[in-house]
Amino acid sequence: MESLAEELTCPVCLDLYEQPVLLPCAHSLCKRCASTFFAEALKRPSEQPAEEWKAPKHIQCPSCRYEFPLPDLRVDGLRKNTTLQNIVDRYRESKNNTAVPCQMCDKEPPNNAVKTCLVCDNSYCETCLVAFHPMKGGLARHTLADASAATPKAPISSEHQPDMEKVGKNEDQGAAAGPDTFQQKQTKKQPDIYSTLWTLDHNHLKIGVDYDLDLYGEKLFPFVSRDNLEQIPTYRAFLNFLDNYDEDQPEYVTAKEENNARAFLNRCLDTEVMQEAHNFLWKKGCVPETRNGFKDMLYKMWFTPYTRTHSDGVKRPSTAFEHTFVGETHCQHMMGFHNWLSFYDxxxxxxxxxxxxxxxxxxxxxxxxxxxxxxxxxxQTKDSFFVGTSPEFELALYTVCFLAGGGEKTEVVLGGQNITIATYKLNGHIGSCYPIMQGQDQTGHWNRIKQESDTESDFEEQDQSDTESETEDDSDEDPLFAEGLDFLQYLEDENIGPEMGKRKLKMIYEEEYTESCGRRSGTPFSQVLRTLKRDGKVEVSRNHHGVDIITILE
Structure with a gap:
């Protein structure tokens, strides 16, 4: 048996294989180990300058040093070694076939235990689990494992049995009755589910390689590699699914859209990040154990239509997915819209x-x-969203936060940053989901979205009208307005206008005007143009070629 265990041991983690994947050389690695191994191989050496470093295109097997091309989809591009997984499962069953006695039973012999609490360090049969360890109060935060997978323990006498009332009370107060057990210390060292999902987002895209951001230009996304998007199954399914939606029309789900939605969910469930979310939520008792059961629940959560009632009394069908990932309009105003791929589209x-x-x-x-x-x-519309993250990561993160997070706000740490994930409910449905950086003044944005989720209203209208009236009253003191008037005077002095293309006007502002008159530091042209447009100094129209034309008004 020892020699068999060696054959079933991963060469990276030196433990029994978990979800083994097959390398081109026929050796196997745990899927998680393969992901870590690839990441380390692609990591730039600290002593090498970033401008001189190029990511390797080949990688070596850790067992035989055979060199093979790095798969396009990283670990998700490797085949599962199902045969090896079955052998490992049977080996584990043969090692864990010894029944564990319940430590709470009064009768002799005691019943076989079904669960072991890793915090209380006790094993329970079904009857005693309900009686002595109900999953409520402080005990709800304890971790239960299958008794067959835990180390058998000798039954303890009744005088040494823990007082469950005190255990629950101490848990609620956040203080332990005594020193941490070994299991507790081990649990504290493990990353939480949110940082784990972040690490497992293997399909995230890299800025400067897969896409670029230009926060001062005409477009936020001047470049996105469509080839990469088409090669990754979840991205391809997501973009195909976007074609079903018209943000100006109410969302009535057709048979084709339902099929596309389920196809998208299938691609997401093939990824490690969604499988980790499923496993976590199942252990919490939030979702079914089977893949199909979990998929059906995801479909109901994200794609089942419900009604939003706006401030003018208009009701329109919507879905959680449409509002969060696609965006929807009311009175020519965009609502929701918290996904970077939809924004790019x-x-x-x-x-x-x-x-x-x-x-x-x-x-x-x-x-x-x-x-x-x-x-x-x-x-104006305000929005917040991740950039570079995969569709499956965002779906997994929002689902976990909604079902098992901290209510409407879940505090997480992602990529070394403290972030709040907002997951608001709307009559029991998912109303809106989006990230907010902690420490940033988000009061206006936060209240706006909360009103949308709680009252289903067109939340922006009143705030916007108040903002516009205040701005009009103070237009003479607005530095952007003064900047705009100076720019218009420059155009008149140079006999430029009264009509020209928006792109040309932007170039004049950023180059000729800036050099001649001194542009306000860091002022985007779009802000100046919006101020002039708001105060009736210019008019923007689009010609039959689709080009924006700026007309200077008298």
Missing amino acids: KECLGNIQLNSYCRYDCDDRVILNIDFEWRDELR
């Missing part, structure tokens, strides 16, 4: 004009808080 159609932003780097991914105009409307 709509930006390509010319529907978005970026005004201002806040950027936060989270490891090799980004969170953006942005202010933009939808289809050249004066009404």
Whole structure:
């Protein structure tokens, strides 16, 4: 048996294989170990300058040193070694076939235990588990494992049995009755589910390689590698699914859309990050154990239509997925819209004009808080979303936070940053999900979204009208307005206008005007143009070629 155990041991973690994947040389690694091994192989040496380093295209097997091309999809591009997994499962069963006695039973012999609490260090049969270890109060935070997988323990006498009332009370108060057990210390060292999901997002894209951000240009995403998006199954399914949606039309689910939704969920469930979320939620008792049961629950949560009632009394069908990942409009105002791929897709159609932003780097991914105009409307829209993360990561993260997080706000650490994940309910459904950086002044944005989720109203209208009236009253003191008037005077002095393309006007502002008159430091052209447009100094229209034309008004 010892020689068999050696054959079933992963060469990286030196433990029995977990979800083994097959390398081109026929050796195997645990899926998690393969992911870590690939990441280490692609890590730039600290002594090598970033501008000189190039990621290797080949990698060596840790067992035989055979060199093979790095798969395009990393670990998700490797085949599962199902045969090896079955052998490992049978080996584990043969090692754990010894029944564990319940430590709480009064009768002799005691019943066989079904669960072992890793915190209380006791094993329970089904009857005693309900009587002595109910999953409520402080005990709900304890970890239960299958008794067959735990180390058998000798039954303890009744005088040494723990007082469950005191255990629950101490747990609720956040203080232990005594020193931490070994299991407790081990648990504290493990990463939480949120940082684990972040680490397992193997399909996330890298800025500067797979896409670029230009926070001062005409487009937020001047470059996104469509080839990469088409090669990754979840991205391809997500983008195909976006074609089903029209943000201006109420969401009525057709048979084709249901099939596309389930196909998207299937691709997500094939990834390690969604499998980890499923395993975590199942252990918490939040979701079914089977893949199909979990998929059906995800479909009901994200794609079942419900009704949103807006402030003007208009009701329209919506879904959690449409509102969070796609966005929907009311009175020409965009609501929801918390996904970077959807933002990129709509930006390509010319529907978005970026005004201002806040950027936060989270490891090799980004969170953006942005202010933009939808289809050249004066009404501003604020939004926040991850950039570079995969669709399956966001679906997994929001699902875990909604079902097992901290209520409407879940505090997490992702990429070394403290982040709040908002998951608001709307009549029992998912109303809205998005990230917020902790420490950032988000009061206005937070209240706006909360009103949307709690009252299903068109939350922006009143706030926007108040903002516009205040701005009009103080327009003479607005530095952006003064900057705009100076720019218009420059155009008149140079006999430029009264009509020209928006791109040309932007170039004049950023190059000729800046050099001649001294542009306000860091002022984006879009903010100046929006101020002039709001105060009736210019007019923006689109010609039959799709080009934005700026007209200077008298």
